[in-house]
Amino acid sequence: AQKITQTQPGMFVQEKEAVTLDCTYDTSDPSYGLFWYKQPSSGEMIFLIYQGSYDQQNATEGRYSLNFQKARKSANLVISASQLGDSAMYFCAMREYSGTYKYIFGTGTRLKVLA
Amino acid sequence: DTAVSQTPKYLVTQMGNDKSIKCEQNLGHDTMYWYKQDSKKFLKIMFSYNNKELIINETVPNRFSPKSPDKAHLNLHINSLELGDSAVYFCASSPGHGNYGYTFGSGTRLTVV
Numbered sequence: 001a002q003k004i005t006q007t008q009p010g011m012f013v014q015e016k017e018a019v020t021l022d023c024t025y026d027t028s029d030p031s032y033g034l035f036w037y038k039q040p041s042s043g044e045m046i047f048l049i050y051q052g053s054y055d056q057q058n059a060t061e062g063r064y065s066l067n068f069q070k071a072r073k074s075a076n077l078v079i080s081a082s083q084l085g086d087s088a089m090y091f092c093a094m095r096e097y098s099g100t101y102k103y104i105f106g107t108g109t110r111l112k113v114l115a
Numbered sequence: 116d117t118a119v120s121q122t123p124k125y126l127v128t129q130m131g132n133d134k135s136i137k138c139e140q141n142l143g144h145d146t147m148y149w150y151k152q153d154s155k156k157f158l159k160i161m162f163s164y165n166n167k168e169l170i171i172n173e174t175v176p177n178r179f180s181p182k183s184p185d186k187a188h189l190n191l192h193i194n195s196l197e198l199g200d201s202a203v204y205f206c207a208s209s210p211g212h213g214n215y216g217y218t219f220g221s222g223t224r225l226t227v228v
Binding site: 035037039043044045046047048049050089091093100101102103104105107108 | 203207
């Protein structure tokens, strides 16, 4: 079974609008962490935002927020006021512990922001 | 100053050769990683070191051997390169194994011909 699922291979959004990128996860570790990364066409990986499994509030970092729904095991990334520079691949990732630490990335969602 | 630097950025080599990729971080992080990103952009962890100690060793052919001379360096040596090894290899570091985001290097694009 997939540990991290990103069901949207590609998304379009109009500039200045908000967009939600979906991520669902599966783990039996009660203490896990969820991350989002951005990979622009230049290839580097950029850490965006983190959510801990025990965090009561949704994480926010500037225009990025994480819509954490623990019961549904979802950790969707919301980008507000999209900019052209937001066009990139976005990866959801999870850290869990099961005897050793495991870090698992989703397959990514390619976001294209339209002018 | 580059936080996590990998060299080389590009590597083209023939099948059967042995090559190394170097990684250095100047962030004072305790934990370093190697990830492989395939042509479909899928990222898979290969190794993780914490203070020079191997923590994660995923199912990776033993042709791949990481070496961490100190906690600021994690090099990847690959023996007998195969066509399927062609990928982008990312080095990353984090303050520990806790809930920290990684800082990634810029990647090394390896092409085996």
